[in-house]
Amino acid sequence: MEQLGRALLETVQKDDPEPFLEALEGAEVSPEDANRFLEALRIQREKGKISEETLGVIEDTLSEVLEPEERGIPEPDPLAEYAGVDRILGTIMTGKEADVLLAERDGEKVALKVYRAHTGYEERYEERIYRVEGGEVRRIRRGDAALREFSRLRRAYEAGVKVPEPYDARPGLIVMEYIPGEPLHRAPDLDDPRSVLEDLLNQVVRLAVNAELVHGDLSAFNILVGDDGTPYIIDLSEAVKVKEPGAFETLQRDVKNLVSFFERKYGVSADVDEVVERVRRDVYGTDCGRG
Known part of the structure; x- marks a missing residue:
C-alpha cells in the first residue's frame, strides 16, 4: 500500500494516471482500499489538482476490484x-x-x-x-x-x-x-497579503458590530482562502456575544493572533489596539464600555 500511496501522490502532482496504473499492476487491492484511493482522487479533482480524464481512467480501472454492489446503486448511507x-x-x-x-x-x-x-x-x-x-x-x-x-x-x-x-x-x-480552497496556514503565498489582512480585519469588525459576535478562536487555521483568493472566516463554535463580560479581551486575542501570523509570514502588520477600539466605539460609543 505504501508504494501505491507514493504512486498516487505522483499521479496527482503530474495529473497523469500512469504512475498509479503502473503501481497497480500485480498489486492486490481490496475494495476498501480502492474506495479510499478513489475518495482521495475525487477530493483532488474538486480542488482542481487533477483533470476529469485522469480521475475517469483510474475510476474505470479500480471499478474492476470493487464489489458488484459498489458498481451499481450503493447501499443507503x-x-x-x-x-x-x-x-x-x-x-x-x-x-x-x-x-x-x-x-x-x-x-x-x-x-x-x-x-x-x-x-x-x-x-x-x-x-x-x-x-x-x-x-x-x-x-x-x-x-x-x-x-x-x-x-x-x-x-x-x-x-x-x-x-x-x-x-x-x-x-x-x-x-x-462548499467553498473550494485551503486554510490560511497552508494556502499558497498570497499575491497581496496586506489587502487580505485588511479585508479580514474589516470582517472581524463587521462580525462584532453587525452580528454582535466575537469569533473566540480566530487564527490561520480558522480562515479559509478560496481558490479565487477571497478569505472566509470559518468555525464559529467558540463565538461569544460582543457585550458579554470578557468579550473585548477575546477580541484583542483574536486580532493579535491574526496580525501576528501576517507579520511572521508576510512582514505586514496592523495596529491591534486600533481595531479593538474601533469596535468599542461602534458598539458602545466613544468612551463607553471600558473597564
Missing part, C-alpha cells in the same frame, strides 16, 4: 440520509471536535460539519430535522453544539460577514456552502 444529502464524497478536513465532509445535494457540492460527540444519525432523525423556513430556524434544541454554531453562522452571514452560507442543521451536524 445513514449519515447522508440524516444530513439530507444525496451522497458523501469524502473528507475535506478533520478537527479536534468535528470533521468537515464533502457531499452532494441536488447536483451541487455542499460541506457537512459533523461533530464527533453526537452525529445523531443513529437516532430517529425524522423527528429532529431543522431547516431554515421563512427566515426562521425551526425546532432548535438548546445544548447542541452544531445547532449553536449554525445559529451563529447564520447570524454572521446575514450581517454580511464572509462566512460559508449555512443551509440546514440537525443535532450534531451542519450543512453549509
